[in-house]
Amino acid sequence: MRVVLGVAGGIAAYKACSLLRLLAEAGHDVTVVPTAAALRFVGAPTWAALSGKPVSTDVWSDVHEVPHVRLGQEADLVVVAPATADLLARAATGQADDLLTNVLLTARCPVVMAPAMHTEMWDHPATQANVATLSERGVHVVPPASGRLTGKDTGPGRLPDPEELYAVCERELARSASASASVAPAGAAAPATPSADAARGGGDLTGRRVVVSAGGTREPLDPVRFLGNRSSGKQGHALAVAAAARGALVTLVTSAPTDVPGIDIVPVETALQMREAVLEAAARSDVVVMAAAVADFRPATYAPSKIKKTHDVQADGGEDDSAPTITLVRNPDILAELVATRGGASSPVIVGFAAETGDAEGSVLEHARAKLERKGCDVLVVNEVGEDRTFGADDNTVTILRRVSDEGIEVGPASKAAVSDAVWDVVAPLL
Numbered sequence: 001m002r003v004v005l006g007v008a009g010g011i012a013a014y015k016a017c018s019l020l021r022l023l024a025e026a027g028h029d030v031t032v033v034p035t036a037a038a039l040r041f042v043g044a045p046t047w048a049a050l051s052g053k054p055v056s057t058d059v060w061s062d063v064h065e066v067p068h069v070r071l072g073q074e075a076d077l078v079v080v081a082p083a084t085a086d087l088l089a090r091a092a093t094g095q096a097d098d099l100l101t102n103v104l105l106t107a108r109c110p111v112v113m114a115p116a117m118h119t120e121m122w123d124h125p126a127t128q129a130n131v132a133t134l135s136e137r138g139v140h141v142v143p144p145a146s147g148r149l150t151g152k153d154t155g156p157g158r159l160p161d162p163e164e165l166y167a168v169c170e171r172e173l174a175r176s177a178s179a180s181a182s183v184a185p186a187g188a189a190a191p192a193t194p195s196a197d198a199a200r201g202g203g204d205l206t207g208r209r210v211v212v213s214a215g216g217t218r219e220p221l222d223p224v225r226f227l228g229n230r231s232s233g234k235q236g237h238a239l240a241v242a243a244a245a246r247g248a249l250v251t252l253v254t255s256a257p258t259d260v261p262g263i264d265i266v267p268v269e270t271a272l273q274m275r276e277a278v279l280e281a282a283a284r285s286d287v288v289v290m291a292a293a294v295a296d297f298r299p300a301t302y303a304p305s306k307i308k309k310t311h312d313v314q315a316d317g318g319e320d321d322s323a324p325t326i327t328l329v330r331n332p333d334i335l336a337e338l339v340a341t342r343g344g345a346s347s348p349v350i351v352g353f354a355a356e357t358g359d360a361e362g363s364v365l366e367h368a369r370a371k372l373e374r375k376g377c378d379v380l381v382v383n384e385v386g387e388d389r390t391f392g393a394d395d396n397t398v399t400i401l402r403r404v405s406d407e408g409i410e411v412g413p414a415s416k417a418a419v420s421d422a423v424w425d426v427v428a429p430l431l
């Protein structure tokens with residue numbers, strides 16, 4: 001496949017060398033189009049040597065071959081990594097002042113952009129508006145990873161690892177190969193059909209910011225022990241993957257972190273850490289899904305060294321068989337806090353999960369409907385729990401309740417991926 005690798009002028013340009021290698025080793029025909037600023041970080045000889053092709057940044061070289069039109073027209077994929085704040089701004093406003101922006105205007109194939117910059121630049125409303133514009137036009141924007149930045153600071157803004165970006169590129173190439181021939185131009189117009197839209201990694205969540213929490217929290221007692229639960233985090237991860245496939249920019253706050261290409265993973269352990277990470281990400285999101293099994297209680301005190309048994313010999317000659325009493329305190333209810341602090345038209349849609357059992361007081365659905373009212377969220381995904389229901393399974397059976405309707409939607413038994421799509425089918429129209 002023909003891939004154009006655009007490289008903008010950021011320190012993360014060096015990581016694009018590894019992405020180029022991965023794409024070339026997979027047999028793709030890669031043309032590198034750096035910006036002039038990118039060449040200050042990695043020189044033209046490096047790109048030429050790694051791609052086996054000459055490299056230029058402007059539209060005045062090899063004019064007889066009309067590269068500013070041909071490269072974009074012939075590409076099967078354009079990926080820009082890193083995409084700086086400046087490149088995003090130029091692309092969003094349709095400028096054509098160098099070869100890369102010309103390629104972006106002429107491309108009729110999936111376009112992937114991987115922004116990388118300092119957190120302040122990424123968070124700036126101008127950058128966010130440009131990202132939203134590009135996403136709405138069908139560009140697949142891979143959210144930056146969180147972590148150490150160029151200076152001493154940390155936060156969202158890192159270019160994801162080349163392997164992750166490579167996986168996103170392969171996914172886009174595979175999608176476009178299986179899509180109908182009439183794919184609308186990325187960055188040019190609204191999608192003509194849902195399948196064309198999906199082919200570009202777009203979809204009904206295109207450009208939406210989604211936060212998903214997943215996994216069971218661990219509440220430490222001492223350096224070796226914790227109170228936890230049996231949640232595997234699989235359903236939350238499936239929700240995150242499904243949202244990304246429908247075009248969302250996804251942050252996954254999880255106690256069971258695994259690398260998921262194109263998704264910003266924030267690893268946490270305790271309920272308090274999860275609360276901080278979720279509230280922080282929720283402030284700039286369109287949807288928050290609390291799929292995590294957050295512990296309602298945590299030990300009141302943490303012993304900095306391992307709690308020991310005592311080996312004292314008692315007066316009767318026996319050993320001391322006493323055991324410590326663990327005092328618990330309540331954890332904050334993150335879902336309730338999200339609901340309580342939202343306000344205004346830009347509030348996120350909030351989705352809760354509920355593991356319920358029926359009892360003498362009422363059925364599973366009666367308890368769940370009461371919980372939906374009590375919690376005040378927009379959607380509640382209800383799991384019936386019982387001895388025959390195993391944690392960590394690959395399938396799930398749920399009922400989706402909405403505030404706007406008395407009717408529940410029953411899903412399953414179905415794969416957690418299918419359940420996730422059913423949840424997004426319900427959430428997308430609420431946005």
Ligand code: CTP
Nearest residue numbers: 290292294296331332333334335352353354355
């Ligand atoms: N939740 C939360 N913070 C907590 C506990 C739960 O955000 N401290 C969220 C879960 O992620 C889930 C929802 O609340 O989305 C419902 O969780 P559940 O444990 O069923 O609710 P509880 O309020 O703990 O209800 P119960 O009285 O049944 O224990």
